[in-house]
Amino acid sequence: MLLVTNQYEVTSREVFLKVLGTVVVFWLAHVFATAVSRMGVVADAKSPFSESLRYAFAHSAGLLIAAVVPLTIVLLGVVDLISDDIALWTALWVDAALLGLLGYFSSGAWTRNTSLRLRVGAGTALLGVCVVLLKAFIH
Incomplete structure (x- = not known):
């Protein structure tokens, strides 16, 4: 979303609001889809809807958490601590780094081989770099 909103001449404030809104909508859709899909698994539970919803909130929390760091960086541009361009580019590069860390740590679930991780x-991380390069070519 950072990439798409930054294609146009926009301020950090506009990017922040659009990205935040998009993250919340995607998160709600993810919670809903997860809860609905979970209903069949817990159909015999005392309260299948409540159990499914609790599971969905916990399962979908990562989507919100992943947005905190880049949105915080963009927020620095909103409050004029850094320029809009620096805020948006930094958020993109931090996203790439976060993808790298996510890949490293999540691969620990299926391998202990440090080299493979x-x-x-x-x-x-390369996926994130490709997104940043795509942004550079589009802009």
């Missing part, structure tokens, strides 16, 4: 992390 580093390669997985580099691969997911």
Whole structure:
């Protein structure tokens, strides 16, 4: 979303609001889809809807958490601590780094091989770098 909103001449404030709104909408959709899909698994529970909803909130929390760091960086541009361009570019590069860390740590669930985990992390970070480069070519 940072990439899309920054294609036009926009301020950090506009990007912040659009990205925040998009994250909330996607999060709500994810919570809903997860809760509905979980209903079949817990159909025999005392309160299947409540149990499914609790599970969905916990399962979907990562989507909100992942947005905190880049949105905080964009917020620095909103309050004029850094320029809009620096805020948006920094948020994009931080996203790429976060993808790398996510790849590294999540691969720990299926391998303890440090070399492989580093390669997985580099691969997911490369995905983020591709997004940043795409932004550079579009803009």
